[in-house]
Amino acid sequence: MAITRRQFITGEVGAGAAGAVGVALSQSPWQARGDDKTAATTTTVPTASSKGTLVLVTLYGGNDGLDTVIPFEDARYLGARGELGNFSDGGHPDGAVIPLADGLALHPALTGLKRLWDARQLAIVRGVGYPAPNRSHFVSMDIWQSGSTDGGSTTGWLGPWLDATGTDPLRAIAVGASVPRILRGEKASATAVPLGPFALPGTPALKAAFGSMQHPDGFDAPLAAAIARSGADLLTTGRTIADVVAGRPESEAGAANLEGVADGADRPGHTGELGEQLSLVARLIKADLPTTVYSVGLGGFDTHANEKAVHAQLLGQLDASITRFFADLEGDPHREGVVMVAYSEFGRRVAANASGGTDHGAAGPVLVAGPRVKGGTFYGDEPSLVDLDDGDLKHTTDFRSVYATVLEGIVGFDARRSLGGPYPRLDLL
Amino acid sequence: MAEEQGTQGRTTRSRIAHLYRRAGFGARPEELDAAAARGYRVTVDHLLDADATDPGVATMADPTFSKVFGDFMTVRRHRRHEASQMMLWWINRMIAATNPLPEKLTLFWHDHFATSLQKVGSPELMFRQNQLFRTMGAGRFEPLAQAVAKDAAMMVWLDSNSNKRESPNENFARELFELFTLGAGNYSEADVKAAARAFTGWRVSPRTQQFAFAPRLHDGDAKVLFGETGSFGGDDVVRLVTGRPECARFVTAQLWSHFARPVTPDDPLVAELTDAFTPELDVRALLRAMFLHPEFDSASTRTGLVKQPIEYVAGALRALGRRAEGVDLLRALRQLDQEPFVPPSVGGWPANGYWISTASSLGRMRFAEAVARDADLTPVASVSRRARPEAVAHLLSVDGWGATTTRALEKVADEPRSLLTLALVAPEYVLA
Numbered sequence: 051m052a053i054t055r056r057q058f059i060t061g062e063v064g065a066g067a068a069g070a071v072g073v074a075l076s077q078s079p080w081q082a083r084g085d086d087k088t089a090a091t092t093t094t095v096p097t098a099s100s101k102g103t104l105v106l107v108t109l110y111g112g113n114d115g116l117d118t119v120i121p122f123e124d125a126r127y128l129g130a131r132g133e134l135g136n137f138s139d140g141g142h143p144d145g146a147v148i149p150l151a152d153g154l155a156l157h158p159a160l161t162g163l164k165r166l167w168d169a170r171q172l173a174i175v176r177g178v179g180y181p182a183p184n185r186s187h188f189v190s191m192d193i194w195q196s197g198s199t200d201g202g203s204t205t206g207w208l209g210p211w212l213d214a215t216g217t218d219p220l221r222a223i224a225v226g227a228s229v230p231r232i233l234r235g236e237k238a239s240a241t242a243v244p245l246g247p248f249a250l251p252g253t254p255a256l257k258a259a260f261g262s263m264q265h266p267d268g269f270d271a272p273l274a275a276a277i278a279r280s281g282a283d284l285l286t287t288g289r290t291i292a293d294v295v296a297g298r299p300e301s302e303a304g305a306a307n308l309e310g311v312a313d314g315a316d317r318p319g320h321t322g323e324l325g326e327q328l329s330l331v332a333r334l335i336k337a338d339l340p341t342t343v344y345s346v347g348l349g350g351f352d353t354h355a356n357e358k359a360v361h362a363q364l365l366g367q368l369d370a371s372i373t374r375f376f377a378d379l380e381g382d383p384h385r386e387g388v389v390m391v392a393y394s395e396f397g398r399r400v401a402a403n404a405s406g407g408t409d410h411g412a413a414g415p416v417l418v419a420g421p422r423v424k425g426g427t428f429y430g431d432e433p434s435l436v437d438l439d440d441g442d443l444k445h446t447t448d449f450r451s452v453y454a455t456v457l458e459g460i461v462g463f464d465a466r467r468s469l470g471g472p473y474p475r476l477d478l479l
Numbered sequence: 480m481a482e483e484q485g486t487q488g489r490t491t492r493s494r495i496a497h498l499y500r501r502a503g504f505g506a507r508p509e510e511l512d513a514a515a516a517r518g519y520r521v522t523v524d525h526l527l528d529a530d531a532t533d534p535g536v537a538t539m540a541d542p543t544f545s546k547v548f549g550d551f552m553t554v555r556r557h558r559r560h561e562a563s564q565m566m567l568w569w570i571n572r573m574i575a576a577t578n579p580l581p582e583k584l585t586l587f588w589h590d591h592f593a594t595s596l597q598k599v600g601s602p603e604l605m606f607r608q609n610q611l612f613r614t615m616g617a618g619r620f621e622p623l624a625q626a627v628a629k630d631a632a633m634m635v636w637l638d639s640n641s642n643k644r645e646s647p648n649e650n651f652a653r654e655l656f657e658l659f660t661l662g663a664g665n666y667s668e669a670d671v672k673a674a675a676r677a678f679t680g681w682r683v684s685p686r687t688q689q690f691a692f693a694p695r696l697h698d699g700d701a702k703v704l705f706g707e708t709g710s711f712g713g714d715d716v717v718r719l720v721t722g723r724p725e726c727a728r729f730v731t732a733q734l735w736s737h738f739a740r741p742v743t744p745d746d747p748l749v750a751e752l753t754d755a756f757t758p759e760l761d762v763r764a765l766l767r768a769m770f771l772h773p774e775f776d777s778a779s780t781r782t783g784l785v786k787q788p789i790e791y792v793a794g795a796l797r798a799l800g801r802r803a804e805g806v807d808l809l810r811a812l813r814q815l816d817q818e819p820f821v822p823p824s825v826g827g828w829p830a831n832g833y834w835i836s837t838a839s840s841l842g843r844m845r846f847a848e849a850v851a852r853d854a855d856l857t858p859v860a861s862v863s864r865r866a867r868p869e870a871v872a873h874l875l876s877v878d879g880w881g882a883t884t885t886r887a888l889e890k891v892a893d894e895p896r897s898l899l900t901l902a903l904v905a906p907e908y909v910l911a
Contacts, residue, residue, distance in 0.1 A: 268883030
């Protein structure tokens, strides 16, 4: 079945959460007084069944797994990668690879992840993918985010959980200006919290009038109702979040958009946009929000050319951001329950291309980090470099096993309701 | 002149207001009055008029670009400045053009052949691509696709300039098929590989920053593409792929999705419209068929599209007689998650649901409040309190407000600035 770009990306179904407007007087900047109070938000508290906090990190573009978790001694890898696989001293700006076990090493930029590995708080799931891999960014990301290889779904693998757990818009937060498919259900979706200031402007009368306009039932057209629904969620979440976010300066990372990855190049340990997002997530976690799932992301992994420099910068940013995130949570009681999962829509081809890069591939590693994680170990088999699927790695672990593991272990939701079938859990929590 | 009655008895003025929202960035009341007097069909003809030089932008200077030498930070600051100027320039064209369709169409092609300054680096190359869309965007699709394939910004973006015989780079071939011409599922991996080989030898000359061909890097051997065998080069690939029936349907669906409402290529309506597009793949002919199709003015079309942030911002500034200037406008667009020349990926910008979130509600409110702060409120302040909701609808060329919005607007009728702000974030205005 052909999936058009718009079908994949639109997420028409489930736009906006079902959150009702619970308007009340408060001392916060969010003084929106409606003249009528529609039913207050229901009291279903999803966190009652959740066992922690899941932080999903999406790496957009197809992260090169073989350049992240490196089979550095394998002659076939070295032969296929040429210059890309050359990490001898002087051959790579950050130095030599960081050996772990099983003939695998971390990319030189991942020094923070090595410390997590040594502290047994980082698990690496190898060879994660799905049958009949698709090499389109959009189709493959659709598969990863929907949790289905059928292509029929327009909702995310956490959609069923969102739809089943009441209407509190804060139970899932996507950092940024929009909500990725992962966190869209048929009826409900996560709240998008942007970086930058989070205060509603205007006079008290304007804020009150704004509040009174946000009634989804008052609009016939579905899109108009969805706009009103988002407005209503903005009010309810704003009252909770505004104080946490107050005083945050506008993200400098936004201004860096124009020059892209190069921004990280001259500043080692620069956390960039991902660092900003995770910094916000850390603050929200410490503020004791009823949030079970957070979503953040980092783009730029589509390294068809000049991969050595680009990938090193990206992994450096990833490493610094994750390290900073867990450091930010040091001393906070919520830290124990935080589990981070970093994934990408596919890995890349085994052989390098002629542009110093790699083309779209298939299976790749998934990183799972957190105090509860049974870390310092690999899960799943390392894909064979001999038995390839038309030049690509064959997957050894189905991505839905990772989802099943975190659905049951952290979110507290029956994985079969999300994934439409049982998938073997990984024993990493 | 008797008013033409559209579907469901809509007035000419209402139909033309809708036309200008979709084919442009909305029309001011006086523009609507003039167009309504001419009638709907004549207005469509005017919009599609290829030859007229637009008085609104005739005196607008193009952005300038210069080379700056120095350290990394100096060069970066210079490029950032040029890029910002170019973004403002384009928004100002959208606002100032008497005939907005060329700019709206340029925005469509920018989304369709999405290329990002973030990787291309050079604002000047992005400007050249933008001009390409402007000059060729209403003509035939095949020449446009040929020109885009050889556009320097596109070549840098999708690695066409480093695609060599001994190790072909599939990036451009794949996205050409999947996103620009056929859609997923209408080609095979073998086709992608063959096309990648056909495009080998293409490069951007470092000296001229233009397309150049390097024969010794080109794989001139026979390839099998869509079942045909030949020693195809890149031009052949574009010719073959644009000639496939799936291409006509796919591009038709993309255009209807952007100007009317989202639709998939297998929709029966697309088959109908494709008739106007084929065999020449003449974009102007297709647009005419679209704007004159009864479905264009249907309720589901009218309420079926959310304004993208660039359209929203340009439309609001246009309605209020403002120009795009200053860093604040670009910051507002960044908060709304859509900056021109910086699409999130080669897939361009998503539609509808993507632009509806708590974050976008906040972003729109902040923009609206800022814009209302400096606006001329006379059209609203000069009428009685009771007439103000209607007055702001007229100012923004909105047909009218529903009951919920009307009640909300009445609450701030004493504060014309707040009234205008609220109107700018009303769902009726946020819809395209």
